[in-house]
Amino acid sequence: PALSCPAIGIDLGTTKSCMGLFQHGKVEILSNTQGLRSTPSCVAFTESGRLLGEEARNQAALNAPNTVFGAKRLLGRACDAARRDGPRWPCLVREQEGNWRVRVSYKGAEKSFFPEEISAMVLGHLKEVAEEHLGQAVTHAVVTVPAHFNDSQRQAMRDAGVIAGINVLRILNETTAAALAYGLHHPDGGARNVLIFDMGGGALNTSVFSIDRGVIEVKATAGDSHLGGDDFDNCLVSFFMEEFLKQHRENISHDSRAVWRLRTACEAAKRALSSSQKATVRVDCLYRGIDLQADITRAQFEHLCAKLFQRVLRPVERVLRDAKLSQSQVDDVVVVGASTRMPRIRALLQDFFGGRPLNQCLNADEAVASGAAVQAAILLEEPSDVARTLLALDVASVSVGVEASTGRLHGLVKRNTAIPTVATRTFTTLHDRQPDLLIRAYEGDRSIAKENHLLGRFLLKGFSPAPRGMSLLEVTFYIDADGILSVFALDKIRGGANPIVVDARKGRLSEEQILRLAEEHEKYRAEDRAQRWKLATKNYLQSCAFSVKRTSEDILSYLALQARRKMMEKCQQALAWL
Numbered sequence: 001p002a003l004s005c006p007a008i009g010i011d012l013g014t015t016k017s018c019m020g021l022f023q024h025g026k027v028e029i030l031s032n033t034q035g036l037r038s039t040p041s042c043v044a045f046t047e048s049g050r051l052l053g054e055e056a057r058n059q060a061a062l063n064a065p066n067t068v069f070g071a072k073r074l075l076g077r078a079c080d081a082a083r084r085d086g087p088r089w090p091c092l093v094r095e096q097e098g099n100w101r102v103r104v105s106y107k108g109a110e111k112s113f114f115p116e117e118i119s120a121m122v123l124g125h126l127k128e129v130a131e132e133h134l135g136q137a138v139t140h141a142v143v144t145v146p147a148h149f150n151d152s153q154r155q156a157m158r159d160a161g162v163i164a165g166i167n168v169l170r171i172l173n174e175t176t177a178a179a180l181a182y183g184l185h186h187p188d189g190g191a192r193n194v195l196i197f198d199m200g201g202g203a204l205n206t207s208v209f210s211i212d213r214g215v216i217e218v219k220a221t222a223g224d225s226h227l228g229g230d231d232f233d234n235c236l237v238s239f240f241m242e243e244f245l246k247q248h249r250e251n252i253s254h255d256s257r258a259v260w261r262l263r264t265a266c267e268a269a270k271r272a273l274s275s276s277q278k279a280t281v282r283v284d285c286l287y288r289g290i291d292l293q294a295d296i297t298r299a300q301f302e303h304l305c306a307k308l309f310q311r312v313l314r315p316v317e318r319v320l321r322d323a324k325l326s327q328s329q330v331d332d333v334v335v336v337g338a339s340t341r342m343p344r345i346r347a348l349l350q351d352f353f354g355g356r357p358l359n360q361c362l363n364a365d366e367a368v369a370s371g372a373a374v375q376a377a378i379l380l381e382e383p384s385d386v387a388r389t390l391l392a393l394d395v396a397s398v399s400v401g402v403e404a405s406t407g408r409l410h411g412l413v414k415r416n417t418a419i420p421t422v423a424t425r426t427f428t429t430l431h432d433r434q435p436d437l438l439i440r441a442y443e444g445d446r447s448i449a450k451e452n453h454l455l456g457r458f459l460l461k462g463f464s465p466a467p468r469g470m471s472l473l474e475v476t477f478y479i480d481a482d483g484i485l486s487v488f489a490l491d492k493i494r495g496g497a498n499p500i501v502v503d504a505r506k507g508r509l510s511e512e513q514i515l516r517l518a519e520e521h522e523k524y525r526a527e528d529r530a531q532r533w534k535l536a537t538k539n540y541l542q543s544c545a546f547s548v549k550r551t552s553e554d555i556l557s558y559l560a561l562q563a564r565r566k567m568m569e570k571c572q573q574a575l576a577w578l
Contacts (some may be wrong), residue, residue, distance in 0.1 A: 009372025014202025020373030176372030
């Protein structure tokens with residue numbers, strides 16, 4: 001049903017985020033308070049409070065240990081899977097209760113945050129920016145995730161939305177969002193196959209979809225979770241750290257401020273090399289008063305990052321194989337994401353598709369947010385001919401199965417199956433009067449269950465005690481439009497009179513934790529508002545004091561000596577107090 005308040009589309013990126021609103025038949029990208037159309041996905045903690053977005057990034061070099069960026073890469077991931085990212089963070093990351101937490105100094109005390117909390121802070125900031133831009137409350141949003149995100153990561157993103165006070169209407173694949181943006185720009189085109197190549201700061205995702213009369217049907221998705229702009233930055237940072245060590249015998253890896261400043265310079269050089277053959281990496285007083293200044297050519301950059309460039313086409317080959325299409329059967333190759341501006345990446349794609357020009361009809365930075373905004377309008381039943389004529393049919397990004405008694409994986413839902421989807425299987429007990437039954441669900445395509453990613457453990461309780469093999473438990477596995485798995489069970493012997501309790505343990509935050517974190521999030525927001533009011537009031541008083549002081553100096557000849565002294569004294573007292 002249509003809602004009275006607007007719903008926005010949010011592209012929560014690893015490095016930057018973008019928001020859009022679909023209204024009056026078109027998408028409007030929402031600018032932040034600095035007038036920029038994208039906002040750094042960055043949170044900083046200081047002695048006085050939190051800083052978010054541009055403010056957080058601008059002070060990062062001076063407060064690197066307490067500035068958190070790239071939290072999206074830790075969402076829903078186990079410690080061992082995320083450990084490869086931890087050492088590259090300026091802030092200290094540690095394991096706690098089997099999950100990652102980010103440890104920072106906040107208001108003079110050490111505090112730890114879940115990745116969901118950090119992402120919620122970014123989402124909450126984007127929500128406030130949208131509300132300020134639109135002049136009304138915003139509580140509904142479609143939030144995008146990489147197509148390769150698994151169940152745990154998608155649930156973690158949804159939890160982050162709940163903590164931020166956002167009703168997440170849909171968790172949407174980024175490539176599907178880009179496909180919707182493409183459909184918005186091509187409303188009258190005929191039937192065709194389109195490949196979306198999306199490389200942002202954190203990951204590479206590809207999707208192949210068919211579009212016909214506004215119906216977008218995703219055929220296959222593939223991706224690389226560690227192939228994005230950040231990884232190219234890391235190559236440059238590592239190279240210049242080694243060069244600095246060779247030339248000056250100084251290791252800067254333990255100095256978070258120096259590493260941050262070097263990373264910023266390397267990122268700028270990488271961007272410059274997209275349009276120039278040579279760039280300069282310069283950081284004054286990088287470490288112990290020693291400057292860093294070095295030129296790097298595009299050829300050198302491509303040589304340094306050769307191993308990364310070699311991985312670019314693998315997801316493309318895989319997605320075409322899964323979609324059962326050849327290069328010649330793809331009618332359009334659309335590139336989105338800031339990292340697709342690298343000439344080498346575009347050259348690789350063009351060569352792979354026989355020299356065909358790439359379609360650059362979409363804004364590389366804003367396409368995903370635009371598509372998310374379109375999806376939000378569709379879900380809200382926006383009264384627009386454009387919104388009504390578009391429909392996106394997505395697929396499951398990973399295969400899902402359960403562990404059989406033999407230890408092998410029994411498949412339930414294959415990768416690239418259209419979602420939402422349902423799979424039902426009947427289980428029985430292995431022992432007499434068995435009180436419960438544990439089902440382990442996995443994501444992956446390996447034949448041995450434990451070689452795949454454990455999605456969750458589901459404990460079935462409340463069914464009739466019976467001899468071995470006599471209990472028949474009908475278990476339904478439901479993957480919703482967000483790509484998130486739910487499990488329901490029914491005792492086939494007793495029917496639906498006594499539904500079975502399913503105790504789901506999927507390694508996510510509990511409902512109690514989410515509620516507590518949401519309350520803490522509101523507390524932080526209130527503290528931020530109080531701090532902003534305090535600073536604004538202080539600035540206003542300071543401005544008034546200087547204004548009165550200037551005015552009194554202009555009218556000295558018209559005031560009595562005692563009045564002049566009293567006025568100047570009050571101004572000085574106010575300024576001294578500030």
